[in-house]
Amino acid sequence: MTTSREIRLASRPVGLPRATDFALASRELAAPGPGEVLVRNTWMSVDPYMRGRMYDRPSYVPPFALGEPLQGGAIGVVEESHSDALKPGDIVSSMFGWREAFVAPAAALEKLEVPAGVPMEAFLGVLGMPGLTAWAGLTQIGKPKPGDTVFVSGAAGAVGSIVAQVAKLKGCTVVASAGSDDKCAWLKGLGIDHVINYRTCGNLLAAVQAAAPKGIDIYFDNVGGEHLEVAIEVARPFARLIECGMIASYNDTDPTPGPRNIIQVVGKSLTMRGFIVIEFQGLRGEFIAEVGGWIRDGKLTWQETVLEGIDQAPAAFIGLFEGRNTGKMLVKL
Numbered sequence: 001m002t003t004s005r006e007i008r009l010a011s012r013p014v015g016l017p018r019a020t021d022f023a024l025a026s027r028e029l030a031a032p033g034p035g036e037v038l039v040r041n042t043w044m045s046v047d048p049y050m051r052g053r054m055y056d057r058p059s060y061v062p063p064f065a066l067g068e069p070l071q072g073g074a075i076g077v078v079e080e081s082h083s084d085a086l087k088p089g090d091i092v093s094s095m096f097g098w099r100e101a102f103v104a105p106a107a108a109l110e111k112l113e114v115p116a117g118v119p120m121e122a123f124l125g126v127l128g129m130p131g132l133t134a135w136a137g138l139t140q141i142g143k144p145k146p147g148d149t150v151f152v153s154g155a156a157g158a159v160g161s162i163v164a165q166v167a168k169l170k171g172c173t174v175v176a177s178a179g180s181d182d183k184c185a186w187l188k189g190l191g192i193d194h195v196i197n198y199r200t201c202g203n204l205l206a207a208v209q210a211a212a213p214k215g216i217d218i219y220f221d222n223v224g225g226e227h228l229e230v231a232i233e234v235a236r237p238f239a240r241l242i243e244c245g246m247i248a249s250y251n252d253t254d255p256t257p258g259p260r261n262i263i264q265v266v267g268k269s270l271t272m273r274g275f276i277v278i279e280f281q282g283l284r285g286e287f288i289a290e291v292g293g294w295i296r297d298g299k300l301t302w303q304e305t306v307l308e309g310i311d312q313a314p315a316a317f318i319g320l321f322e323g324r325n326t327g328k329m330l331v332k333l
Helices: 048-054 120-124 129-142 160-169 181-189 204-211 225-234 277-296 310-320
Strands: 002-009 022-029 036-045 074-081 091-094 101-105 149-152 173-178 194-197 216-221 235-243 271-274 304-308 328-332
Touching (some): 002 310, 022 101, 022 310, 036 091, 036 120, 074 101, 074 120, 091 120, 120 328, 129 160, 129 235, 129 277, 149 160, 160 277, 173 204, 181 194, 194 204, 216 225, 225 235, 310 328
Parallel strands (some): 149 216, 173 194, 216 235, 235 271, 304 328
Antiparallel strands (some): 002 022, 036 074, 036 328, 074 091
């Protein structure tokens, strides 16, 4: 028997999640059966979308069950295998996060071939779901052209920081917002053209107008709220608004009012499209080839905020909504 600690959902959060909404527990794992493997997780991811799964409501994925371990992206190492597909020492990706170890069918896991010089945890960030979200949302929906102006909200996060860099690599001018001077300094160091601290700029609309006096062609939305209203206001005719996330509203207890200027979507002939990354899974090979090439050539970089220990997973998750991460928030197990 193998003992594994795990984080369970103790109660459904109301508003901002609290530490008491989570519980640390232990589970005894039986030996793997035929076709199964025992995996020891080394890294796990926390992501804003997980907040939606804490509500008991229909969605594109089922809600987390009370009293059960949460789920999320994880990278681990096979310790014992009863499958020809995987052997001890193989590195695998799974959705069995929020736990130190697990037993699962080998078919439920993805064996990773980690390139030299790339840490395995990159497959939870720049080469994982956040990276694919950024790359696919921008390239497939935004369809950037050289000379376009792209506005990215929450640009110091796991998705936004990749969007901003990919837009630059595609020949665009990039206006980015972030919530601290340190985050803004990091983005400027990446070569982003205009960086706005939305917490201290005073007037977000005026700041974006000053950075993009001729308007924007693409908006990549990670924040919603005031940012979305500003993007609509400064959008040029036929601009594309890519709705990836609206973290400003994830913990609202009352319905969030829509943008007051939504009527401009009609007059400006704007395209406003939401998406879930799973619809672009078929492009994963193309994504890995292009982004992996940029990483290899030193043209694209990333940052991680790391907490250590399974007991720190709730704090890491809550920290996403308090602006405590620059780049990808991870838990090292």
